[in-house]
Amino acid sequence: GGDTRLYDATLQAYQDLSQNGDPNHIRAIVVLSDGDDTASQNTLDQIMYEINESAGEGGNAIKIFSIAFGDGADTDILQQIAIPTGGKQYDSSPENIKKIYDEIATFF
Numbered sequence: 001g002g003d004t005r006l007y008d009a010t011l012q013a014y015q016d017l018s019q020n021g022d023p024n025h026i027r028a029i030v031v032l033s034d035g036d037d038t039a040s041q042n043t044l045d046q047i048m049y050e051i052n053e054s055a056g057e058g059g060n061a062i063k064i065f066s067i068a069f070g071d072g073a074d075t076d077i078l079q080q081i082a083i084p085t086g087g088k089q090y091d092s093s094p095e096n097i098k099k100i101y102d103e104i105a106t107f108f
Helices: 006-020 044-056 075-085 097-105
Strands: 028-033 063-068 089-091
Touching: 006 028, 006 044, 028 075, 028 097, 044 075, 063 075, 063 097, 075 089, 089 097
Parallel strands: 028 063, 063 089
Antiparallel strands: none
16 A cells, blocks of 8 residues: 555645635535554644644634544544544445445535
């Protein structure tokens, strides 16, 4: 496999949506991952700091929904990213992935 930049991608999406997203619309990020970051320059702590800073400013919350995919997926990391935002973490398989996306859609 190749390098995975889970933290970089999640933080970039969060910052972009925070700075450019319309606060009058629902703002959410869906992360599909095995939870294994192998190449990010950013850390989980930096993501958590950004989430806490945003919440402290009283801004319209950006929810993160994380979907654990693959055998041995690190659900702990994905929960740490999703839960503080008011989002949710899901465990998925090829059999239930559509059901998970349908459930996430109900939040909108």
